Amino acid sequence: MTTLFSALDWRAMSQEARDLGLNNGVAVPGSAEMVAGWEQRSADMRKRFPGHLDLRYGPRERNRIDFLKAADGAPTLLFIHGGYWQARAKEVFTVMAEGPMTHGINVALIGYTLAPEATLDEIVAEIHAGIDYLTGQLPVLGAAAGGIVVSGWSAGGHLTSMALSHPRVRAGMAISGIYDLEPIRHSYLNEKLRADEATCRRNSPMLQEGGPLKPLSLVVGSAELPLLRKQTADFAGHRARYGLPVTYEEIPDANHFTVMYEMMSPKGRITTLIRQLFERTTG
Numbered sequence: 001m002t003t004l005f006s007a008l009d010w011r012a013m014s015q016e017a018r019d020l021g022l023n024n025g026v027a028v029p030g031s032a033e034m035v036a037g038w039e040q041r042s043a044d045m046r047k048r049f050p051g052h053l054d055l056r057y058g059p060r061e062r063n064r065i066d067f068l069k070a071a072d073g074a075p076t077l078l079f080i081h082g083g084y085w086q087a088r089a090k091e092v093f094t095v096m097a098e099g100p101m102t103h104g105i106n107v108a109l110i111g112y113t114l115a116p117e118a119t120l121d122e123i124v125a126e127i128h129a130g131i132d133y134l135t136g137q138l139p140v141l142g143a144a145a146g147g148i149v150v151s152g153w154s155a156g157g158h159l160t161s162m163a164l165s166h167p168r169v170r171a172g173m174a175i176s177g178i179y180d181l182e183p184i185r186h187s188y189l190n191e192k193l194r195a196d197e198a199t200c201r202r203n204s205p206m207l208q209e210g211g212p213l214k215p216l217s218l219v220v221g222s223a224e225l226p227l228l229r230k231q232t233a234d235f236a237g238h239r240a241r242y243g244l245p246v247t248y249e250e251i252p253d254a255n256h257f258t259v260m261y262e263m264m265s266p267k268g269r270i271t272t273l274i275r276q277l278f279e280r281t282t283g
Contacts, residue, residue: 042091
């Protein structure tokens with residue numbers, strides 16, 4: 001029997017249950033091999049598009065952006081990788097550009113400093129600094145000016161929601177994200193994040209009144225962990241309550257990792273939603 005979201009309360013869970021309720025690696029057997037496959041395909045893709053890799057936007061080692069050009073004058077999507085703010089790198093996710101690029105959309109992938117070397121506040125600030133840099137470089141790169149659409153997966157979904165306030169961001173596509181950081185603070189994940197209550201409140205879009213008046217598409221897999229599906233559903237409800245443009249969709253049978261095939265594929269649902277965001281915000 002499926003548990004109703006309204007009956008899910010992370011506060012009432014034991015520490016073990018809460019930790020397992022947020023642990024995608026344990027929940028999805030074979031996920032490590034799946035990600036290794038992404039990394040291999042990404043390495044091949046970087047060889048095909050070597051012209052604008054590791055563009056430096058800030059002083060720290062991971063403050064770099066890869067820009068993959070689909071066409072002259074094309075619009076640009078920025079992708080933010082996941083890993084619970086403390087793992088993985090942009091180089092693993094280059095393959096996510098395949099779907100959008102097939103439709104003439106440039107794709108940039110941003111790196112950022114991981115916890116514990118950076119706090120959540122610093123990570124969010126780095127994403128904003130990267131957007132400053134990237135949008136300033138669009139004419140030099142031969143891309144369309146006028147702002148970008150931002151997308152991200154898992155922790156990158158959270159960072160997408162936090163990037164929506166940037167004036168050069170037109171819309172967002174957040175995949176399987178975290179929008180209320182309080183459960184994270186009370187889990188094993190906070191060992192490296194070291195976030196206190198004030199930090200979580202500042203960086204939780206679901207705990208703010210209102211939000212940016214820009215289109216945001218929210219996607220999660222129907223086979224994901226219930227706590228994470230609830231995060232996306234609750235955030236969609238939050239934006240709807242404040243009259244903010246939002247769509248919510250569950251990808252049938254997709255888990256936290258297989259959901260990303262909907263972005264890799266030119267015909268994938270996430271690729272389609274990204275195209276629609278560009279169409280809605282072109283003017």
